[in-house]
Amino acid sequence: MKMKRILLLGGTGDALRIARQLGPEHVYSLAGLGKVPDDLACTVRVGGFGGSEGMARYIVDEGIDLVIDATHPYAAQISANAAQASRAARVPYWALHRPAWQPQAGDDWRMVGDWDELTDALAPFRKPLFTLGREPLAHLYEIPPHQFWVVRCLEAHEDTARARILAARGPFTLEGERALFALQAFDVLVSKNSGGQATEAKLEVARERGLPVVMLRRPELPAAEREFENVADLLDALQVAD
Template sequence: MRRVLLLGGTGDALAIARSLPAAHVYSLAGLGRVPGDLACAVRVGGFGGVDGLVRYLCDEDIALVVDATHPYAAQMSRHAREACTIARVTLWAVRRPAWQPQPGDDWRDTADWRGIVERIAGFHRPLFTLGREPLAHLHEIPALQHWTIRCLDAHPGNERADIIDARGPFDLAGERALFDAARIDVIVSKNSGGRATEAKLAVARERGLPVVMLTRPALPDADRSFDDAVSARDALQHWLTTQ
């Protein structure tokens, strides 16, 4: 049987995974909760670089890889492109469009952690929605700042940081309540795109708060790309019926 390997971890990937029959594989990096309602196999953990992924594709008779990883998981996307080229396996990708600034937005782009630190230097109560990266810098928080960090897994904070483990989607009411409770005066965000976590940007716009936006990494081309999970899922269902 010609099998599918779905590379995921995002809500887009999960929506596709729920349509996969038992013979196919949904692969997670291991940072989030493993869904319990899937018919397909679930694999957790890395492959061991490009060579390990090539071996997996060959050993498991994978005929199609669908890259539905996070837009900032650039290394995994590069590895998938290289491994599929070597193994002569078709690669599809879900490339979620980036958010675009709207009238009233105050976005301040930066490419790395150093730039983030520089851009929040004049603020007191930043909200970080970058995932795990800020957790490595808890000991560096300036005395005049208190950080609120939202990520997928629980982690102890300290006297100058609160950690919120939460997974979207987030709505306007909930985001407004968070901004009020934590007295947020600046947001630090990845440009993830999609609707699940977009409400924070609307609240920032309402309140005239700046958003320090981490620019997206460049991603490799795929043999076929989709803007959303629905289009990818429908194309995949057609592919499965023709094999």
């Protein structure tokens, strides 16, 4: 099996590692959030496809032979569209599913499934650090009177009377996270269970400081013809495919 043209769905550090190994005949697709790399040999495509039907048309029109889904574990809609589009276009669908973080002895993880459960879990706390991406920005004027939020995300945003927005991109070091937690005196961490090493240091610091973690459960993702837990195994499979 020789893959003449790959469509790589990315936006993560893992996806960028894969993209750096692809030649000009392949396509690296980004939603358009965050920094767009300008140093890749492959084609970089920015923007949506118009749902699964639009993606299926793109796959057929562009002669794509393989779709690789290396999007964020919480990009469930994109993954669902990719799986459906691949079936419709009759091309293989591979997925990179990095392992979720696991609580360690003594960790106080409070699992929630959606925003309502999350805000209920935060009710006893005064100063949470949100590391969910941009979603909390839509709720800055719903902050309870006893709380002050710190929201870390990619996009810059004006602070409000009850929230500070930190525009930052990982990876984050253990020393940097320790300094941030000490300066801001958070009493709870809010996180997605993204897995990987780029943002794991915050969990270590929460552990050191004895802070609870309100953890958003991972969404259910579609099955793929081949699933990989790390970039190295996926790249090895591509070498065999070639």
